[in-house]
Structures are given as C-alpha cells and as structure tokens.
Amino acid sequence: MAFAGGIPGERGQYNGKVTLLVVLSCVVAASGGLIFGYDLGVSGGVTSMDPFLKKFFPNVYRRMKEGIKISNYCKFDSQLLTLFTSSLYLSGLVSSLFASTVTRVFGRKASMLVAGVAVLIGSALGGAASNLYMLVFGRLFLGIGLGFGNQSIPLYISEMALPKHRGAMNIIFDTGVGIGVLIANIINFCTEKIDGGWGWRISLSMAAVPASILTIGAIILPDTPNSLIQKDNNLEKAKRVLQRIRGTNDVRQELDDLLKASSISKTTKDPFKKILRRKYRPQLVMAAAIPFFAQMTGINVITFYAPILFRTIGLRESSSLLSAVVIRCFNVGCTFISMFVVDKQGRRVLFMLGGIQMLATQVTIGGFMTALLGDHGGLSKASAYVVLVLICIYISGFGLSWGPLGWLVPSEIYPLEIRSAGQSITVAVSFFFCFLIGQTFLAMLCHMKAGIFFFFGGWVALMTLFIYFFLPETKNVPIEKVEQLWKEHWFWKRFVGDEVDDSIYKLDK
Numbered sequence: 001m002a003f004a005g006g007i008p009g010e011r012g013q014y015n016g017k018v019t020l021l022v023v024l025s026c027v028v029a030a031s032g033g034l035i036f037g038y039d040l041g042v043s044g045g046v047t048s049m050d051p052f053l054k055k056f057f058p059n060v061y062r063r064m065k066e067g068i069k070i071s072n073y074c075k076f077d078s079q080l081l082t083l084f085t086s087s088l089y090l091s092g093l094v095s096s097l098f099a100s101t102v103t104r105v106f107g108r109k110a111s112m113l114v115a116g117v118a119v120l121i122g123s124a125l126g127g128a129a130s131n132l133y134m135l136v137f138g139r140l141f142l143g144i145g146l147g148f149g150n151q152s153i154p155l156y157i158s159e160m161a162l163p164k165h166r167g168a169m170n171i172i173f174d175t176g177v178g179i180g181v182l183i184a185n186i187i188n189f190c191t192e193k194i195d196g197g198w199g200w201r202i203s204l205s206m207a208a209v210p211a212s213i214l215t216i217g218a219i220i221l222p223d224t225p226n227s228l229i230q231k232d233n234n235l236e237k238a239k240r241v242l243q244r245i246r247g248t249n250d251v252r253q254e255l256d257d258l259l260k261a262s263s264i265s266k267t268t269k270d271p272f273k274k275i276l277r278r279k280y281r282p283q284l285v286m287a288a289a290i291p292f293f294a295q296m297t298g299i300n301v302i303t304f305y306a307p308i309l310f311r312t313i314g315l316r317e318s319s320s321l322l323s324a325v326v327i328r329c330f331n332v333g334c335t336f337i338s339m340f341v342v343d344k345q346g347r348r349v350l351f352m353l354g355g356i357q358m359l360a361t362q363v364t365i366g367g368f369m370t371a372l373l374g375d376h377g378g379l380s381k382a383s384a385y386v387v388l389v390l391i392c393i394y395i396s397g398f399g400l401s402w403g404p405l406g407w408l409v410p411s412e413i414y415p416l417e418i419r420s421a422g423q424s425i426t427v428a429v430s431f432f433f434c435f436l437i438g439q440t441f442l443a444m445l446c447h448m449k450a451g452i453f454f455f456f457g458g459w460v461a462l463m464t465l466f467i468y469f470f471l472p473e474t475k476n477v478p479i480e481k482v483e484q485l486w487k488e489h490w491f492w493k494r495f496v497g498d499e500v501d502d503s504i505y506k507l508d509k
Contacts, residue, residue: 359464
C-alpha cells in the first residue's frame with residue numbers, strides 16, 4: 001500500500017531562478033513570523049517578572065512571596081494571568097476569519113498592512129499600560145495583527161516562491177517565529193534586571209520593531225501574481241511581476257496555469273461553503289487537523305510558560321529566563337536545518353523524525369519529574385538542568401518538524417478557489433487551540449502535575465501516525481498542481497474521485 005503518493009518532481013516545473021526580489025519579499029513577509037514569535041515569547045517572560053505580577057496580578061505575587069504553602073505545580077494558577085496570555089489568540093481567531101475576505105478581495109498585501117498597523121497599536125497600548133484592562137486591550141490588537149498576518153503571509157510566500165524552493169522559502173516564516181521568541185527571551189532576561197521595575201514595558205513595546213518592517217514592506221513590495229489575477233484580472237501587471245520574481249521573460253507556462261486556476265476561482269462566490277464539498281474533503285481535514293496537532297505537541301506549554309515552568313522546578317527568576325533563551329537557540333538552529341533539507345528530503349520524513357524525537361523526550365521528562373519533583377520543595381540544581389537538556393532535545397524535534405511544517409504544508413495544499421478560506425480555517429483552528437491551551441495549561445499543570453507531559457506525548461504519537469497514513473508528499477510540486485496528489489493518494493482518492501481530471505483545472509459546470 002502506497003501511503004505517500006506524489007507527482008514526480010520534474011513534471012510541471014517552471015522556468016526561473018531565485019531572485020533578489022523573491023528573497024527580499026519573503027524575508028520582509030517573514031517579519032510577520034517575527035511578530036508572532038515575539039508575542040509568544042514575551043508574555044511568558046513578563047509573567048514571571050515580580051514587578052509585573054505585583055502590578056497586575058497581586059494574588060499570584062502574594063502566593064509566591066508570602067510563604068503560603070501551595071503545590072509547586074499550582075503557584076501560577078490564575079485565570080486572570082492566563083487571560084492576559086490567551087486573549088491574544090481569541091482575538092486572532094476571530095480576525096483570521098475576516099482576513100480571508102480581505103486577502104481574497106483586496107490582495108495578500110492588504111492583509112499584511114492591516115497586520116502591521118494593528119500590532120503597532122497593540123504594542124503601544126501594552127508598553128503604556130496602567131491597568132489590566134489596558135493591558136488586555138493591547139493584547140486584543142496584537143491578536144488582530146496576528147490573525148491577518150498568519151492568514152496572509154504563508155500564502156504570500158508560497159505564491160512568490162518557485163515550487164522547488166517553496167519549502168525553504170516558507171520556512172523563513174517559522175524561522176522568524178523562532179527568532180522572535182528567542183529575541184523576546186533575551187529582551188526579557190535583560191529588562192528583568194532594570195532598576196525601578198519598569199523593564200516589562202520595554203518587553204511589551206518592542207513588538208513595534210518587526211511590525212514597522214512588515215508595514216513598510218506591505219506598502220513597497222509587489223503583490224503576488226496569483227493575487228493580482230484573482231482580484232484585478234490585471235494580466236499585464238501579473239506578467240511583469242512574474243517576470244521580475246522569476247528573473248526570466250519566459251513565464252508562459254506558469255502564467256497559463258495561474259490563469260486557469262483564476263478562472264475556477266472566479267466561479268466561487270462563497271469559498272467557505274465550497275470547501276465543504278466532498279472533492280475538497282482532504283484539504284478541509286488537513287486545514288483543521290494540522291494546526292490542531294501542532295498545538296497538541298505541547299510546544300506552547302514550553303513557549304508561553306518556559307520561565308514559569310523552570311521556576312516551578314526550582315530555578316530563580318534570572319535563571320529561568322536564561323534557560324528559556326537556551327531552549328529557543330536550539331529551536332532556531334533546528335528550524336534552519338529544516339529549511340535546508342525540506343525540499344530535498346521532503347515533508348513526511350521530517351514529520352516522522354521530529355515526532356519520534358518529541359515523543360521520546362516528553363515521556364522521559366514526565367517520568368523524571370514524577371519521580372523527583374513533589375508538591376513542595378524543588379529539584380536539585382543538577383536535576384533541573386537535566387530537565388533543561390531534555391526540553392532542548394524536545395524543542396529541537398519540534399523545530400525540525402511541526403514548527404515549520406505546520407505552517408508550510410497548509411499554505412501549499414489549497415487550490416486557488418479555496419486558498420484564502422482554507423488558510424483562514426488553519427489559522428482560526430490554530431488560534432482556538434492556542435487560546436484553549438493558554439487558558440487551561442496552568443490549571444492542567446496544577447491538577448495533572450508531571451502527567452501533563454504524558455498527555456501531550458500521547459497526542460504526538462497519534463499525530464505521527466496520522467501524517468504517515470494520510471499526508472501525501474508535496475515537495476517540488478507546483479502549488480497549482482498539488483490538488484492532483486489527492487487523486488493519487490490511497491485514501492483520499494475515494495473523496496476526490498473523478499471530479500479532478502488530469503489537467504486538474506476543469507471548470508465547474
């Protein structure tokens with residue numbers, strides 16, 4: 001039984017090379033990943049800072065400082081504290097659904113511009129916050145920015161890149177996420193030492209830097225040829241942009257494919273309704289399953305709450321922040337490795353390797369903490385650093401697989417007529433489970449204790465099997481021809497059936 005399926009890499013390849021404009025466009029667009037990563041990393045850091053807790057979450061601060069006898073696993077259990085972290089993702093969920101229409105009607109650049117401006121507003125509110133309401137309101141604006149950015153940026157990169165380089169180019173986005181978390185951890189480590197207790201304001205306001213890059217880039221960079229044809233039917237402009245980004249005048253084959261895809265797209269009045277049709281069942285399942293599984297790896301447990309987690313096992317405030325910096329260095333390094341091998345080894349191999357690595361380390365960490373960390377006291381310094389090493393191994397597995405591929409694969413599997421809707425579903429599902437895990441993790445940690453690692457380990461085992469059986473290999477396949485993979489897949493062909501012919505561009509009657 002053939003599980004992978006695929007179109008030979010040579011079939012349907014287009015003329016062109018990696019041009020400076022493509023690299024610049026992808027790097028600037030990936031500043032949206034930097035924003036996402038920075039917001040992920042900064043919240044966990046500032047919520048471990050005493051001055052921040054004292055000002056906005058005094059009950060949590062008192063539990064830490066006043067000698068109240070409480071379980072190690074429950075010190076930070078506060079619904080207000082988790083609301084600060086997870087409100088961003090609830091806002092992102094709602095805004096990503098609106099972003100679908102903006103991206104389809106006004107173009108990828110329009111959504112990127114909205115994302116940049118919203119994050120600028122949110123970072124200003126967060127840095128200047130004088131009460132909890134202002135703090136959460138700033139997070140809501142950041143969520144709007146992330147909803148629009150995460151919906152449009154992966155599509156922008158996938159449509160700008162050549163098929164044979166699409167994987168590496170798209171992983172630039174997740175590399176931006178990893179670097180953003182790393183920068184946030186470094187800034188938190190430095191600002192925590194500022195006398196006067198106002199360092200958290202710098203941490204929350206620095207998201208304005210990548211937001212400025214994204215805003216300027218969205219103004220000056222070209223939109224994708226796919227978007228220009230879809231929203232304006234401007235063939236000449238699309239052809240000029242295509243020639244510039246491919247570095248050649250011979251773009252006839254790719255332009256013809258874009259026009260055929262656009263013809264189908266223009267017959268689609270309601271892409272959200274259309275994606276529910278049987279022929280799009282594979283894409284709909286992947287649109288929901290991949291972001292769901294990506295969140296159930298447990299990565300946001302580490303990203304949101306790494307400093308808190310390290311304080312739980314007995315490290316001091318500065319040591320916990322420094323430990324968070326170390327694990328993000330591992331993540332960024334492995335994401336770079338993934339960038340260089342994903343278009344050679346393929347998506348499925350990296351999913352398999354990363355899944356096995358994450359499962360092994362989560363089970364080991366859970367067993368280690370079950371044996372050595374009780375409700376009171378802490379781990380020895382040596383044991384705490386063993387946990388740190390294991391988490392570094394875990395996060396390097398995520399950096400090879402679900403981190404970058406969780407954004408790459410959804411952005412390349414949708415045909416143009418449902419692409420914006422499909423990506424919106426992916427982002428909305430991702431944000432929903434970000435919100436759910438962010439809102440419940442501290443309570444789960446309090447009640448499940450070290451069993452939390454076994455819980456996520458079980459999900460990692462399930463998702464690895466799901467990828468093995470149900471995801472075809474997409475490396476080197478032109479984005480407008482990926483739909484053919486589902487017809488050739490052992491399971492999904494029963495849903496796609498004869499609705500997709502060999503050209504895969506037959507118009508709906």
